[in-house]
Amino acid sequence: MSASNPTPSGGPVVEGPHDPEHDPRAAYALEPDYVAALTRRIRATSGESVAVDSPLDGAPLAHIPQSSTADVHDAFARARKAQEAWARTSLDHRAELLIRLHDLVLERQDEIIDLIVLESGKARKHAFDEPLHIALTARYYARTAHQHLDTERKLGVVPGLTRVEVNRVPKGVVGIISPWNYPFTMALCDGLPALLAGNAVVAKPDAQTMLSALLAAQLLEEAGFPADLWQVVAGPGSVVGTEIIGRADYICFTGSTATGKLVAQGCAERLIGCSLELGGKNPILVLRDADLDKAAEGAVRAAFSNAGQLCVSMERMFVADQVYDRFVEKFVARTEAMTLGATLDWGNDMGSLISQAQLDTVVAHVEDAVAKGARVLTGGRARPDLGPYFFEPTVLEGVTPEMTCFGDETFGPVIAIYRFHDEADAVARANAGEYGLNASIYSQDGPRARAMARVIKCGTVNINEAFGATFASIDSPMGGMRQSGMGRRQGAEGIHRYTESQSVATQRGIRFAPMFGMSDQAYARLMTANLKLMKKLGRA
Structure with a gap:
């Protein structure tokens, strides 16, 4: 696919020399x-x-x-x-x-x-x-x-x-x-x-x-x-x-x-x-009751947004036996219909990888899988005709544990697809490995899918969506479990991580020591009685 000229936007971009007869890329x-104004910010x-x-x-x-x-x-x-x-x-x-x-x-x-x-x-x-x-x-x-x-009021040990x-x-x-x-x-x-x-x-x-x-x-x-x-x-x-x-x-x-x-x-x-x-090796599960058209569309975004260079994108897909063949047909067809291009214009479904190193990783993972028996359902090739680091969106079948891409993060436009019969087995396979960043479940039964989400070991789980629902819902925390990280961005956790909690207590009326001539023993009895009273009153 040839690149088209950029539409003037009032921004800084200037088109360079371009001869479409000799070079398909702008x-x-x-x-x-x-550039100088930006780089001056680095002192x-x-x-x-x-x-x-x-x-x-x-x-x-x-x-x-x-x-x-x-x-x-x-x-x-x-x-x-x-x-x-x-x-x-x-x-x-x-x-x-x-x-x-x-x-x-x-x-x-x-x-x-x-x-x-x-x-x-x-x-x-x-x-x-x-x-x-x-x-x-x-x-x-x-x-x-x-x-x-804002400063928060908390329960004091002595009410009032x-x-x-x-x-x-x-x-x-x-x-x-x-x-x-x-x-x-x-x-x-x-x-x-x-x-x-x-x-x-x-x-x-x-x-x-x-x-x-x-x-x-x-x-x-x-x-x-x-x-x-x-x-x-x-x-x-x-x-x-x-x-x-x-x-x-x-x-x-x-x-x-x-x-x-x-x-x-x-x-x-x-x-x-x-x-x-x-990192992540994120799973997507397509259950037997999924809307297959919706699932195929979402799976394309899940696997190939930003050419798969997204921490929360999907590299493993588990599809129920009952719908496997029909889903794969739809998913592969949508993948093959994607447009690729090296252009600043709207209209491309996928762009380039970032670097030669990233391209080398993707090529190595695909070549290793194919050499060990995996099947390429679509894609599988670098596309230097489009740009130096382009690689086709790729769907693999028959990936096994001895292949590098089975458990290692590819971080490119490559996804492996697997059948499952039992949903408990699918969850166990989704939880296999050391990562736990993001997961996706496609099902028309919301309560069932949400119950399944609770046992998937990922920091975010999207139902009937790839990753956008959690990523764009800023009020909810986002982050990884296990080897996918610690801490959370977004929501309350995303701002409280940058603060220290400081407790300030103001005491009135009594002190936490014997008063009015009490002995230490009498003070201990008084405090014990107070604890029992607070329990009877339902006090936390």
Whole structure:
């Protein structure tokens, strides 16, 4: 499929030289002044930079300045100073700025989407999910700020005489290490509740998608957040990431399980908290009573959104014997009808993988499976005619435990499909392995599906949907069980992780010691009688 020219959006994207007779892919570039304005946000003194190319066509996009350890130190110093003032601002003011950000993101969504597509190679409709998610997140936390952060009254030990309140105190400076697969939303979504709670942020986005994260930081400032409150640093995780872990008051990390374990070790050494969203090998279950057309449509999104480069996307599908053949026919037909393209326009169903390394992993998994007896029902090929890192959406049948893709995360447009007869067996197979991030169940019997969800070991379960229902419902927590992580984003847990609970008790009338000449023994008898009375009165 050939790429079409970008529609002017008022954003920064400029079309590069394109000769459709010689190259089926458009070449895109960014205005140098636009890139310079973004990269200036990284206050780097190392003198080093790293080139970033677009997965769409391999064309250069920018040179990203690299931060030294001294630069990270300075970023934390600026952030700490800004946080001291920010923590004294009113909660209503912070919420107002989030609403401004909500409006700004929606107004500038064409610019945001263009940049995401250029950096990540994903289809435009999948890039649209990112400003949408940030707008939802900003609005939710702005509207629920007092619900989550106001001082709460708690039960005192002596009714009427002990007043207890719990305050939510900001941690200080939060370190956020975000991935490349959703470069705009992952750069911002975890940090917005941190800001609302009174913290500052030092962010290290992935090296492959720095520009989207820098645009996010720019929009925060345009919305009215103090300039030094959100610092962006760049560089390899082994250097810059380690430095952040050594200085932050809390770490939020999204990425691989292997790296997440190293992050957790570094946090444990300093006795600071962390939240980790890590890998997955997510299952989708199609039960015998499922609406097969709805299930086939949802399965395409579940497996191939963002070319499968989504932590909550599906790589294992379990289908009831009674509907297996009919479902597979519908699913394969929908998969084969997908449009692929290296373009900024709407209309593509799937875009590119992010890099050669990601393509190599996908190719290796598919080739290994085929060599060991798996059958390719559709797809299975790289597509260099579309772009350097394109791979067809692929459905495998007959995948067995000795194949790499059986249990290892592929993180690409590949899904293995399995039959099941007994639903208890299907749940056991869905729970097999070490991950537990997201699952999906298709059934027309809602109560039955919800009962099944309770025994699936995943942090989120979507019924008659792939992943969007839980991901977009910001009031509900999202995160992984087992090797898929710890902690939660979104909802109350997503903001309380950035606060310390502080209990304040005010005592009146009596003291917790003998009074009026009582002996210690008499005081003990009085307190024992009081405990028995509180039980009779039904007191907690």
